Amino acid sequence: MSPNSSSSAADDLADEAASLDGYFSDAPLEPRPRYPPIDESFDRCVVISNLPKVPEAKYDKLAKVVQKLVSRIGNLASYDGGGGASSSSSSSDAAAAADPDGSFAGFFMPKSADDGVTAGCAFVEYESAGDARKAIEVLEGYKFDKNHSLRVTPHERASYLSTVTEGEFRMPEPEPFKERPNTMTWLEDSCQRDQFAIRQGKETAVYWSDGRSEPVVDYDGAREKKAGVNWCDYYVQWSPKGSYFATLVPNKGVILWGGKGFEKLGRFAAPGVNFVVFSPQENYMVTSNNNRKDPHAIKVWSIQSGTCLRTFPLYPKDFLDPNESEALEGGVPPPPFQWSHDDKYLARMGKDLISIFETPSMKLLDQRSLAADGIHEFQFSPKANVIAYWAPEHKNQPAHVDLIELPSRKQLRQKNLFNVTKCSMVWQESGEYLGVKVTRHTKSKKTLYNNLELFRVNEPGVPVEMLDVKDAVMSFAWEPQGSRFAIIHAENPSSTKVNVTFYDMYKTIELEKKKGKKGGGKERQIVAEVNLVETLEGKQCNCIFWSPAGRTVILAALGDSASGTLEFYDVDSKTLVIKEHYRANQVLWDPSGRTVATTVSQPIGGGHFKFAMDNGYVLWTFQGKQLAQASFEAFYQFAWRPRERLTSKEEIAIIAKNIKKYEKQFNAFDEAKKRKLRLQETKGKRKSRAEFRAVMARLGEWRARQKQERMELLGGYDSEDEENFTTKEITIETVLNTKEDLVY
Amino acid sequence: MRPILLKGHERSITVVKFNFDGDLLFTASKDHVPSVWRSENGERLGTFNGHKGTVWDLDCCRFSRRLITASADASAKLWDCETGECIKTFTHSGPVRGAAWADGSNMFATISDPFVEHNARISVYDVPENDDPSTYADGPRLEIEFPKIDGKRVNATNIVWLNLNEALFVTFDNGSIRLYDPVTGEELDEFFPHEKKINRVRFNRNKTLFITSSADFTAKLYDVVDLLHLKTYKTDRPVNDAVISETKDHILLGGGQEAMSVTTTSGKVGKFETRFFHLVYEEEFGTVKGHFGPINALDINPNGRCYASGAEDGYIRLHYFDKSYLDMKDPVPEETVDGEDDVDDDDEEGKDDEESDDESD
Known part of the structure; x- marks a missing residue:
């Protein structure tokens, strides 16, 4: 526009205004007219890319599928051709391209003008911005088919990307390789010692324990103390193979330590974290902050890279009854995540399903959860990708225990149970057996009784044996690596005297040899049949702790009302040793089964005063001999460093065969060590004695200098002068009794 | 050996003390009546009647002629040991916690608890032995008040005169120890051996070492001259009393759970x-x-042949040591001439049970 014309236009306007003077007012209109707000944002629009590229013939089919997919998230915006004027320009453009009549259904998939092949992308507009955000969250990375996983981008981001000019791609410099400390060094200890960590007061320390003498400090956070901080203020945790030592920093996250001298290996930001679950192969880690309001309460991390793979809310969707959830604040514990033994899967129970996630993508396995109607609890097998779960009676279906194989989802075994009140499942450590303790009620539902369902998982067809126990069963524990188990039972669950019974999954029967053969004698045969080994009656215990090496078992009375009695029982030789650790609340075996720790600990952050007394731990040998004892004002945690079982059964057998040879070596070594230690101790004691004597000599001298003055104070009397002491010997004869006898 | 049970007190024992020569044992309890016993056989020689409250502390002079007692009835009494007569009563502003003779036994000092508007304080009294008791002043020669710290009252728990009456040595319930000049009342020094209450402080006979017993589960040994921390003895219960043996390099230590929580275990x-x-x-x-209650007081006879313990259960047990204890040697053999020598491997075996076989009844 030229300045000329603009001035003439201004003149016209001025004339017009003059003629209309008096008709217009500058006062605001009352009431104000209401205009619909103009929506200028594109936040209801998303761009989906990485769609398959299809020829024109398949266009409709693809469009239909994609449309169906996107409309599941929320309603799509739609505009008529006539009303198109109100829609934003981009969608009207798109609409114009989509339909000649100008109407738009919120979905548009462009195709090439030349050959009609789709461009592999689509524009979607939702009715609300919320739906668009949800679409991004849900559909991003969605596996559309084998080769296409979708990318969903907000429209604004997409239009920004289209303006970015293509530069030349330069490979980023790979980070220089930094060798991570060897986390296995502690296993190379020349004395084959085990480690444990303790948390007490403000102290955190890792000790060596050789199963014979007092524990020795390996690392006690000296580096951190130098820097003026505590190594850890909250709980600590070992990873399942002992490579990592995790310290929890509640308002920050988790720090992993490892290698010689416990170097910092990684930091994981997880505010409010209060527990950690490591995967069995130590590749991943799950942290949780137990905050039900936080949509990212649970985080899954890759330990090596330090990246967060996925987050979850504390409870799965629909898990809590919406009516009850508020009232039950903290009442229902969130279902825990469980790792499969090989780190391949991570599973969590939901309502009527188990969600199984694959690593490392953290996507649902086969994009669907495992349906498990009425599921109450599930457990991964410790050695195979098998899930065991049980569900109570539900909609005319009996209660059942199922074994499901992954990833095929094949049902290996299902066992129906009736009149079930409660079940609890216990896997044997090597995954060979599954024991299910079933609490059943009579028809009247008044009395409860127990039986045990024992699954032989490794045998074809998974045979199940039922063991009827008339009594109430309080505890059930498998012998690790063995075929035996122990139960605590009593007629009345509240009685103080209980019985402990040992069973074996195999029975050895002796058969008479057939007459025809020479030698007669007996032949042994091992049959797969549950077999009662022994019952110990009238015990006072409530927990069973098998040694990791098997054979030895500790029957302990733990908890408030109990006395802390510890009974070390050797199941093979039937020897019993009774000890006591008053108020003990934990029994922890070291990974080798040589040493066992009993502790009295209190929760961090205080608790009831009754937890605050007698804090400390005691170390015992597996035979019940006390090795060491330590007391602390506030003792929070004791944790043995786990380690992997590296020797096979065959190797152990060879070692057992040559035990004599090894024994000599070890004994000589022990003797030398003991002697060295003793010499060292004596030396130290002599030194401190010499120092103390020097102090005393100095003090004596000082006192001697005061002698004159002191004597003056005492009126000239010298306490140290022997002349002032006289010794008198007094003999007192007392006639106790006299008796006269007549002598004939 | 079977201990001699000294039956005579009706309530918790607060203090047991041998006299300088070790032939007498003075005891006090919450039942208002301090007693004196013959340490050789546990015979009660007499009682000191007159207090109307718990007797918290007592001290017998060097030559066992006069005794002072500190009582919760807000008085300290001076007694004639031989007759058991009260020579004079010194009234205080609050319950009296501790009393101590000065070297030479011509003056003594007491500590009293805060009461109503009165602060805790030290009072020093002159009671020359050669003067007529009627000439003794009713009031103290010197008073040292303990002002409140951050608005909180402090309680002194023990008082002792250091060698040659150079300073008054006072322990407090906040774990601190202060030294005061007994002439001017000036504070000479303050240090914090413990984080919690110091229940008792005991000196060796020469007053060159002292041991503090604290509610923080430890007892600590210090030297008197430089106030250097020498040793720490750790237990798992509050320590109420600890004494240094005169004849052996041993410490006897008594304590137990706090009285209030005894019934819960x-x-x-x-x-x-x-x-x-x-x-x-x-x-x-x-x-x-x-004992079946926490030990409140301990003392070992200066001759090292017996020790007495008094507990919350109201009993005093007088233990004569077995021969095995009296013959006990230092577990670490003395160095031989060539220095680096062999250690006898069996030398320490069985020593753990040395004392624990004393039976209970």
């Missing part, structure tokens, strides 16, 4: 034993059981 595990520690190596090597 069984006597079996209340840890009411007397514990024996090695003075230098800080190692516990034996225990003597017997």
